[in-house]
Every structure is written in C-alpha cells, then in structure tokens.
Amino acid sequence: MPRFLTVLAALCAALAPAALCAAPALAQPVPLQPLIDATPIADTLRLDPGVYAGPVRLERPITIEGGGKATIDGGGQGTVVTVATNGATLAGLRIVNSGMLHDTLDAAVQVRGRYNILKDNRIEDCLIGIDLHKADNNVIRRNTIRPRSEEIGLRGDGIRLWYSMENTVQDNIVENARDTVIWYSKNNTLTGNRLIGGRYGFHFMFAKENVARNNVFEGNTVGVFLMYSEGVEIRHNRIVHTQGPSGTGIGMKESSGITVVDNDILSNATGIYTDLSPHDPDHPVVVEGNRIAYNGMAMMFHNDWEGVQVRRNDFVGNFGTVAVQGGGSALRHEWAGNHWDGYEGFDRNRDGTGDSPYEVYAYADRLWMDVRDAQFFRASPMLELLDFMERLAPFNTPKLVLRDATPSLRPVATRPAS
Numbered sequence: 001m002p003r004f005l006t007v008l009a010a011l012c013a014a015l016a017p018a019a020l021c022a023a024p025a026l027a028q029p030v031p032l033q034p035l036i037d038a039t040p041i042a043d044t045l046r047l048d049p050g051v052y053a054g055p056v057r058l059e060r061p062i063t064i065e066g067g068g069k070a071t072i073d074g075g076g077q078g079t080v081v082t083v084a085t086n087g088a089t090l091a092g093l094r095i096v097n098s099g100m101l102h103d104t105l106d107a108a109v110q111v112r113g114r115y116n117i118l119k120d121n122r123i124e125d126c127l128i129g130i131d132l133h134k135a136d137n138n139v140i141r142r143n144t145i146r147p148r149s150e151e152i153g154l155r156g157d158g159i160r161l162w163y164s165m166e167n168t169v170q171d172n173i174v175e176n177a178r179d180t181v182i183w184y185s186k187n188n189t190l191t192g193n194r195l196i197g198g199r200y201g202f203h204f205m206f207a208k209e210n211v212a213r214n215n216v217f218e219g220n221t222v223g224v225f226l227m228y229s230e231g232v233e234i235r236h237n238r239i240v241h242t243q244g245p246s247g248t249g250i251g252m253k254e255s256s257g258i259t260v261v262d263n264d265i266l267s268n269a270t271g272i273y274t275d276l277s278p279h280d281p282d283h284p285v286v287v288e289g290n291r292i293a294y295n296g297m298a299m300m301f302h303n304d305w306e307g308v309q310v311r312r313n314d315f316v317g318n319f320g321t322v323a324v325q326g327g328g329s330a331l332r333h334e335w336a337g338n339h340w341d342g343y344e345g346f347d348r349n350r351d352g353t354g355d356s357p358y359e360v361y362a363y364a365d366r367l368w369m370d371v372r373d374a375q376f377f378r379a380s381p382m383l384e385l386l387d388f389m390e391r392l393a394p395f396n397t398p399k400l401v402l403r404d405a406t407p408s409l410r411p412v413a414t415r416p417a418s
Contacts, residue, residue, distance in 0.1 A: 049067070081110070084112045085116070087114075095121060109131070124147075174193065179198060180200070203225050210233070239264065248272075258285045260286065264293075288312055289311075315339065315340050
C-alpha cells in the first residue's frame with residue numbers, strides 16, 4: 001500500500017506543473033465591421049472595453065464611442081478606419097497598427113467626406129495619423145498621434161490635408177511624426193496644437209487663406225514652412241528649438257500675403273527665413289509684434305528682395321541679427337519701430353524712439369554670407385579677429401544691411417498665448 005501511494009504522489013507531482021502552467025488561449029479581437037454595419041444611420045455604437053479587429057469602413061453617418069478603453073487594431077494591413085461618409089463621429093478610441101505602405105497612404109484614419117468629427121482618440125503605431133483627402137468641413141480635435149518609430153524620412157505624416165477645405169484642426173498633440181502637411185488646401189484653421197520632435201511642424205504648399213494660431217512647435221527641424229502659398233496667417237504661436245543645419249522657425253519660399261504676427265520665435269538656428277517672398281509684390285509679407293530671441297540668426301534673406309514689412313518686433317539675444325545671402329542687403333524691406341538689444345543710441349526727448357537710426361553693417365561677416373562653405377568658420381577666432389580689425393580700421397567700406405529709422409527703446413512685442 002505505501003508503494004502505491006508513492007507512485008501516485010510521483011504521478012501527481014509530474015502532472016501538476018503542466019496543469020498549472022497551461023494558460024487559456026488569447027482572446028481574438030472582436031470583428032468590428034459587422035457591428036458597424038448593424039448600427040442604424042445617425043445612431044451611436046458604444047464599444048465595450050477590449051480590442052476590435054480592423055480594417056473597417058464607415059459608409060453611413062454613425063457615431064462610434066470607445067470611452068477611452070476600446071482599441072481598433074488594423075492588424076498591420078492598410079488603413080485601420082476609413083470614413084467614407086458625411087457626418088460620422090469617432091470618439092474616445094485607441095487606433096493602432098496600420099499598414100506601412102506610403103503609396104497607398106496607410107493611416108490610422110482616412111477621411112473622405114464632410115462634416116465628420118474625430119475627437120479624443122489615441123493613435124499609435126501607424127504610418128499616417130489622420131489623412132483628409134478632398135474632405136471639407138471636418139473637425140479634428142484633441143487627438144494624440146504618436147506614429148511608428150522609424151528614421152524620420154520613413155515616418156508618415158501626423159495629420160495630412162490634401163485638397164481639403166474649411167476644416168478645423170484643434171488641440172491635437174502630434175509627437176515624432178514626419179510632417180503635418182496642408183497641401184492644395186484652403187480656409188483651414190489650425191489652432192492650439194502641439195507639434196513635437198518632427199521634421200516640419202506645419203508644411204503649407206500651394207495653400208491659401210489658412211490660419212495657424214496658438215500652436216506650440218518644439219524640437220522640430222522646421223517649425224512652419226510655406227511654399228507657393230498665399231494669404232496664410234501665422235499668429236500667437238510659440239516656435240522653439242529648431243536646430244541643425246536646416247533649423248528654421250518660420251520659412252517661406254515664393255509665398256505672398258503672409259502674416260507673421262505676435263509669435264514667440266526662440267532658440268532656433270534661424271528665426272525667420274524668406275526666399276523670393278513675397279512673390280507677388282502687391283501682397284507683402286508682414287512680420288509684426290513677434291519676439292525673435294536667442295536664435296543663431298534672427299532673420300535670413302535668401303537674396304536681395306523687397307516687400308517684407310518688419311515692424312514692432314523684439315530682437316533680443318540673437319547671435320546674428322540679419323543676414324542676406326548672395327551679397328545683397330535688406331534695405332529694400334521696410335524696417336520700423338523694432339526693439340533691438342544692440343541699439344546704442346539715445347532718446348533725449350523720452351518718447352520711446354531712438355534719436356538716431358539703428359543700422360547693421362556687414363564687415364567680415366560678408367565672407368560667410370557670400371561664400372556658403374565659409375559658414376563653417378563663423379564665430380571662429382580668426383573670423384572674429386578679422387571682423388574686429390575691420391570695425392577698428394576698415395579696409396574698405398562696410399556694407400549697410402538694414403536701417404530702422406525709428407527704433408524702439410522698449411520691448412514692443414505682445415507675448416502669444418501659451
């Protein structure tokens with residue numbers, strides 16, 4: 001009898017670990033498309049917490065609410081959610097795992113209709129975050145977009161507007177995406193967004209009458225860049241820490257009627273850069289009321305051009321104030337009422353305006369302005385010595401780069417809303 005009990009105990013000991021270690025099979029994602037198809041027009045589909053299988057397609061105006069606890073998983077194939085209707089709403093969802101094909105624009109959400117609302121969603125591990133393609137009058141609000149971790153050129157765009165009009169993009173967080181692009185698009189409002197760690201914060205191209213207001217751009221290669229665009233308003237934004245060889249706070253190429261007003265442009269390689277802008281001389285570029293501070297170069301002009309109105313800005317703590325590439329000057333632009341920390345004049349009548357103009361001359365700086373490769377030696381001891389000697393006893397007449405006839409002795413810029 002004792003021998004029987006010993007054998008029985010050994011068998012139990014041998015079998016027990018297998019029984020204890022056996023785990024139930026992982027639950028498969030719930031198919032979401034049948035639930036969508038069963039939801040009546042204008043009704044609400046409230047998802048229980050859990051994982052739901054995509055890709056899915058909305059072709060009728062319904063609302064899908066996830067309550068912050070429902071995940072739609074695309075399975076790594078194509079676009080996770082396609083909104084091909086008018087008047088649908090996606091709210092409180094976590095949307096993950098799109099395909100990675102750039103030619104098919106694989107995205108977390110593609111919008112192909114009007115009057116749709118995407119709000120309070122979390123988008124992760126997708127190529128493109130939200131793609132609006134010929135989609136008008138939509139609202140993209142309070143979404144958090146963090147795409148797949150790739151080399152920056154291989155990432156997808158956080159938010160993409162293509163031939164899309166009168167959309168509202170508000171209070172979103174886009175982190176480590178490639179770009180947020182507004183191409184061939186008109187009358188869109190982008191406000192209260194945070195763009196962090198990407199290539200272009202906002203990239204406007206062939207875009208008209210758009211508004212970028214109260215956004216924060218931090219740690220991107222370029223904050224805002226405009227190409228072949230017209231009538232874009234850039235107001236009350238904070239653009240900081242765009243560094244590297246291409247680091248630019250706000251840049252524009254062949255664009256007209258651009259308004260750059262009341263922005264903080266801080267700690268960038270170049271604060272503001274213009275190339276053949278304004279392209280239309282009847283629609284000037286207005287740079288007014290900005291705080292342009294602690295940049296490598298406050299303003300850089302690609303060539304000797306005209307039509308930029310630079311008024312009532314604060315230029316403080318910049319390594320360089322203004323540079324013009326190609327041997328030109330910035331005298332044909334309008335400079336008025338700016339506050340310059342390097343101004344050395346007086347205000348004898350105490351009206352707040354300097355008695356003499358503020359002028360910037362180029363001495364040895366002309367070497368690196370005119371010869372691109374010489375920028376490597378900028379701020380080197382040898383170039384600084386040459387610059388000092390030219391100021392002390394000029395070998396020839398220095399070039400006048402800019403002249404502000406009415407410099408302000410007090411800060412004049414209005415700080416943007418945070």
